[in-house]
Amino acid sequence: MNLHSLRVRLLLPVLALVLVFVVALTIALAMNQASHVREDAAQSIDRRTYALQSLFAVTRSVMLDRTRDAMRLLRSEGRRLGPPSVGGRVVVGGRNSNDLMLGGVSQANNFALVDGVTALAEGTATLFARDGDNFVRVATNVRKDDGSRAVGTQLDPTGQVIPFIRKGEAFYGVVDILGTPYVTGYEPIFAGNDTQRAIGVWYVGYKTDLKALTAVIDASQVLESGFMAVFDGKGKLRFHSKTGATTDAAEIERIASQNPQDWVVTRQEVPDWGFTLVSAYPKSDVxxxxxxxxxxxxxxxxxxxxxxxxxxxxxxxxxxxxxxxxxxxxxxxxxxxxxxxxxxxxxxxxxxxxxxxxxxxxxxxxxxxxxxxxxxx
Missing domain, CATH: 1.10.8.500 (HAMP domain in histidine kinase)
Known part of the structure; x- marks a missing residue:
């Protein structure tokens, strides 16, 4: 084509103007789209987080009501046996501990009360006996991983419950018991008129039924490669997305702990659970x-x-x-x-x-x- 022809001379300015307009429009729309993508990702995370927080709150509320009812039953049945008192030394689960007496009857390795309560109210029940500054399970139907009763194990001395019990106060909330979250109730057991120093602890609890939460989290996906995950108070990964490009538990734990610069990571605490909701997506998705x-x-x-x-x-x-x-x-x-x-x-x-x-x-x-x-x- 002759570059000096009238046709070329008339078309070239039009072509240049149109190309400049297209490039400028593409850049402007791309920048605007980037902002929209980030806003949509943030809104999606907010919606899913709100839904999960609501499920956690409803689950806790419903299970706490059930826990309080079971606690009333345990205390009522315990009082029928007689007043509590400290017994002699016994062996529970291979450990020496003080015994807990109800109406003069030893409760160490005696599972009639705890099993009778859970037969009616389901869940789990435990009687703790004070042993020095610790509280040891002398009768329980909480099970260890091998299926045996967790007698001889002690109430976590660094956990959130022990400060309440030592002050003679009750505690109701979510507690990690042997690696599993339970919605629990703990109330101190006093001997006679002493309401300051507990000689034991009443316990009832229900293993958290988080099927609905698991289903929501499994299906959660942020953009193409993002994920949502729930970590417990000890940093253990409890639940995580099973869709999208990032589903490997080890990779999710790495991203959540290291906060890579090429990822956008947000965290939100779950009130009363001790859990942390983590949402993340790579910047490359945007x-x-x-x-x-x-x-x-x-x-x-x-x-x-x-x-x-x-x-x-x-x-x-x-x-x-x-x-x-x-x-x-x-x-x-x-x-x-x-x-x-x-x-x-x-x-x-x-x-x-x-x-x-x-x-x-x-x-x-x-x-x-x-x-x-x-x-x-």
Whole structure:
């Protein structure tokens, strides 16, 4: 194509302007889209977090009501046996401890009371006996991993319950028992009129039924590769997303603990559970969305550009180049003595029309002059 042709000279400025417009529009829309993607990701995390927090709250509320009812039953049945008192030394679960007596009857390795209560109220029940500054399970139906009763194990001396018991106060809430979260109730057992120093602890609890939470978290996904996860108070991963590109537990733990710079990680505490909700997604997910959107925008822009250039080409061809080509033929024929032309372009109201009318007058003048010259001969 001749770069000096009129067609190229007319189309190049249009092409340059359209390309600049398409590039500028693509950049502007891409930046706007990036903001929208980040906002959508944040809103999605907020919605899912709110739903999970609500499920945690409802689960705790329902199970606490059940726990309080079971505690009333345990205390009522215990009082029927008689007043509590400290017994002699016994062996429970291979450990030496003080015994807990109810109505003069030893409760060490005596599971009638705790099993009777849970037969009615379900859940788990335990009697703790004070042994120095610790409280040891002397009768329980809480099970260890191997399925045996957890007698001889002690109430976590660094846990959240022990400060309440040492002050002679009750505790109700979520507690990790042997690695499993329970909704629990703990109330001190006093001997006689002493309401300051507990000689033991009543306990009832229910293993948390988190099937609904598990289902929600399993299906949670943030953008393409993000995840949601729940960690307990000891930093152990309890639940995590099972969809999306990031489902490996070790990888989720690494991201949650290290906060990589190429990830957006947010945390939110779960009130009264000691759990932490972690939501995360890689920044590359946003970049991928931006690239895809930019390609779509750029492709549409180029299509529009092609359509505009095609329309401009057609207009230039029909309204400019073709009339000029016809007028050029007329001018060339005038130069060799042919002047009988009908110039239809003379009816146009634009510059082409002016040129056509000028050539038409020139043609008329040449014809008149040639006729006069012919008569003189």
């Amino acid at each position: 970049e991928h969305v931006i690239v895809r959107q930019s390609l779509w925008i750029g492709g549409i822009g180029l299509l529009v550009c092609s359509l505009l250039l095609g329309l401009q080409w057609t207009l230039i061809q029909n309204r400019v180049l073709r009339p000029i080509q016809r007028l050029t033929v007329v001018a060339e024929e005038l130069s060799v003595g042919k002047w009988n032309h009908t110039i239809s372009e003379a009816d146009l109201k634009d510059e082409i029309g002016k040129l056509a009318r000028a050539i038409s007058r020139l043609s008329y003048s040449v014809r008149v002059a040639m006729e006069k010259l012919a008569k003189q001969r």
